[in-house]
Structures are given as structure tokens and as C-alpha cells.
Amino acid sequence: MVTGGAGFIGANFVHYWMEQHPNDLVLVVDALTYAGNLANLDPVQQHPNFLFVQANICDTSKMEQLLREHQLDTIVHLAAESHVDRSITGPDAFLETNIIGTHSLLKAARQVWITEGRCAQHRFHHVSTDEVYGTLEPDDPAFTENTPYAPNSPYAASKAASDHLVRAYHHTYGLQVTTSNCSNNYGPYHFPEKLIPLIITNILADQPLPVYGDGKQVRDWLYVTDHARGIEKVLLQGQVGENYNIGGHNEWQNIDIVQYICREMDSAFAADPTLQERYSQAASAIAGESARLITYAKDRPGHDRRYAIDAHKSGQELGYRPLESFETGIRKTLHWYLQHPQWWQSVMDGSYREWIAKQYA
Ligand code: NAD
Ligand code: DAU
Numbered sequence: 001m002v003t004g005g006a007g008f009i010g011a012n013f014v015h016y017w018m019e020q021h022p023n024d025l026v027l028v029v030d031a032l033t034y035a036g037n038l039a040n041l042d043p044v045q046q047h048p049n050f051l052f053v054q055a056n057i058c059d060t061s062k063m064e065q066l067l068r069e070h071q072l073d074t075i076v077h078l079a080a081e082s083h084v085d086r087s088i089t090g091p092d093a094f095l096e097t098n099i100i101g102t103h104s105l106l107k108a109a110r111q112v113w114i115t116e117g118r119c120a121q122h123r124f125h126h127v128s129t130d131e132v133y134g135t136l137e138p139d140d141p142a143f144t145e146n147t148p149y150a151p152n153s154p155y156a157a158s159k160a161a162s163d164h165l166v167r168a169y170h171h172t173y174g175l176q177v178t179t180s181n182c183s184n185n186y187g188p189y190h191f192p193e194k195l196i197p198l199i200i201t202n203i204l205a206d207q208p209l210p211v212y213g214d215g216k217q218v219r220d221w222l223y224v225t226d227h228a229r230g231i232e233k234v235l236l237q238g239q240v241g242e243n244y245n246i247g248g249h250n251e252w253q254n255i256d257i258v259q260y261i262c263r264e265m266d267s268a269f270a271a272d273p274t275l276q277e278r279y280s281q282a283a284s285a286i287a288g289e290s291a292r293l294i295t296y297a298k299d300r301p302g303h304d305r306r307y308a309i310d311a312h313k314s315g316q317e318l319g320y321r322p323l324e325s326f327e328t329g330i331r332k333t334l335h336w337y338l339q340h341p342q343w344w345q346s347v348m349d350g351s352y353r354e355w356i357a358k359q360y361a
Helices: 008-020 038-044 060-069 084-089 092-115 154-173 195-204 224-237 254-271 273-278 312-318 326-339 341-348 351-359
Strands: 026-030 050-054 074-077 123-129 177-182 184-186 209-212 218-223 243-246 251-253 294-297
Touching (some): 026 060, 084 154, 092 123, 195 209, 224 312
């Protein structure tokens, strides 16, 4: 069971897993909130071992029924409200899905796997974030698995609570859990309200590129397929009851990223004249001046200054290291958005919701 499999990381994880493990049954459970998009699962829809169920993880009896009916022995739990800005304007949904929803799933897993004794060997893998550790100063050492939790946004606090519940279900009930805490992901199918896809799509629409505050906040960027590989490593080699940090070895200031994407986009337009026809509204990129769209905006309240992952444990215990550099990952990402305008345009004009509604009418 992959929860949140119609979202950004979930979908990329499912694509990766089904390619690497084509004989495994993969059942995606997703409520299809604004962040869920069935088009993200197009590459696997026809796979004979793929199933999709629209359901809310807060529905414990439905989760139990699915675990029983399909004899599932592994949950990869990605379903969440994931956008920090939305958690600032409306925290309730974050508490509901990230805390109550995770608890609902833990209860279902305990009931079916332990109380009913259906799976002696089972695994509940919880996908979490580096934001639970709080914020770093420029010279602070990076977050390790032993860094005390100090979440600063409602999103981070709700993820921290979910991490603690997962831990408690292991210690109290013997549920076989692992948790991974990952840094900022980027790549295909990234919802265009997060920084990197927002910058790409705004350049193509010749819209302002909003940089919060002074733009010197630092994030550690990881290509999404590298995250999928990290989760695979934890599932196959990780120790039950353990947490693993997964990072990109790739710290960048936001303003540097925005400028880098502007340069890459200018080069892409200069190298391929067909882009000018396909994206005729991208006047600044066509002129080789995407950076003129950069606009400093009001800072995010409580904005964490720096995140950085110390990934020694996953490196030493699991042999994990990301394969993509930022340069190769951004190029792939940019190329994907340039090749899939119908995907991001349908997200931006809202028509992907109408299509989903029709599927379930
Ligand atoms: P996303 O917002 O793109 O996708 C979340 C998915 O969960 C959507 O498909 C949505 O429909 C589904 N969902 C939401 N509420 C649900 C509910 N109650 N029941 C069932 N499904 C529900 O998120 P993402 O960026 O892909 O993140 C996935 C996970 O990875 C999250 O747990 C997030 O905290 C974690 N994470 C994300 C990043 C990142 O950079 N994006 C980094 C570290 C960890
Ligand atoms: O660190 C992992 C986290 O990364 C995940 O747990 C979250 O689910 C994920 O959304 C992401 O959180 P961030 O807040 O870091 O991502 P976001 O893309 O929203 O912002 C990245 C940085 O860019 C952050 O410092 C805020 C800044 N920003 C963001 C937006 C949307 C801007 O300067 N301008 C913007 O318009």
C-alpha cells in the first residue's frame, strides 16, 4: 500500500517501484485532495499489478479492509498535507491528515497485522521530513537522526507528531516500523506552487518569480527518484525501529536556485528555436533575460533559515547516496516541464480537478 501515491513524491515512488519490482502488487490509496492528480499515475495505470483506491487515510475501517482484502504486508506512508505556506493559513487539515490520519493507518496496521495475526513479517514505512528538526544557523552542523525535534511551522509540528506516533506504535505494540526524514525534493510532477516548479512555470508564463525575504534561506535539494531509491534502501535493508535521514548533499540558497533556473531556461530557449513558438508568451526567456522577473516578496512567517542533512547513517548502513547532481537533476526537471505543458497548465487552470471528478462521477 502506498498512501499519497497520486501526489508528487508518491507518484514518482510508484513509477520507480513498479519498474524495479514489477511482480509486486502496488495499491495506491489517495484521497485526491488538491495535491493529488490521477494523471501523475498515467505511466503505471495499465500495469497488471497496479490498483488505485480513492480513500481517506482517516477512514480506519477502509484501511483495514484494504489490508485484509489484498493481503498487503507493507505500507509506504506518504499521504499528507505537505505545503508549509498552506499550513500557515489553514493548519486544521494538517492536524487532521498528518496526525489523525497517520494514527488511523497505524491502528489499521496493528489490527490486521498484529491483533488478527495476518502478517508476522510486515513493515510500516513512514515518510517524514527534515523540517521536524527545526532550523540551522549557517555554520551549525547538519541534522543527524539524533538532533532533537524542534518543529517551527504547523506543517512541521504535525509531521513531528506523526513521527512520534509511529515510534510509539513500535515500542508499545511491536509494529515493525521504519521512518525516513528527507530534505527538499524536486523533479517531474511537482505541484507548481512549490519553489522550483513555480519558478519554471512562471518563467514560461512570463510572470513574476517571488523570492521570500532576502532569498538567503538554504535548503538541501534531492532529485525525487533519488528519494525513491532511498526509501527502497530503507525498506529492503533498514533496521526495524530505526530512523534514516535522506539528503541531497546539495545545499543552495533560494536566490541562487532561482537565478540558476533563469540561466538554464535562457540557455534552453537559445538552443531550441521551437521553444519560442511553443512558449511565445515567455518574452523574458526569449530575450535571454528571465532573471528580470525576479521579485522580492514578503517573507514567510517563521521562515526556517537553513536545513541540511547529515546522511552518514544511510550512507554507512544502507550504502545509500543520491545519483543525480543538482545540475543533472535540474536539467531533467526543466526538460520534463518543457515537454509536459498539458500537465502543469491543467493544474494551474484547475481543469485537472474536473477530469478527476468525471472519473468518479
Ligand atoms: P503532495 O502534497 O504532493 O502529495 C500528497 C498526497 O497525499 C496527495 O496525492 C494527496 O491527495 C494525498 N492526501 C492528502 N491527504 C490525504 C488523506 N487524508 N488521505 C489520503 N490521501 C491524502 O506531497 P509530497 O510533496 O509528494 O510529499 C509526500 C510525503 O513526503 C509527505 O508526507 C511529506 O511530508 C513528505 N516529504 C516531502 C518532501 C518534499 O520536498 N516534497 C520532503 C520530505 C518529506
Ligand atoms: O524540507 C523538506 C520540506 O520541503 C518538505 O517537508 C515539504 O513538504 C516541502 O514542501 C518542502 O518545504 P519548503 O517550505 O522548504 O518548500 P517550498 O518549495 O515551499 O519552499 C522552498 C524555499 O523557497 C523556502 O525557503 C521558501 C522559499 N519560497 C517558496 C515559495 C513557494 C520562496 O522564496 N518563494 C516562493 O514562492
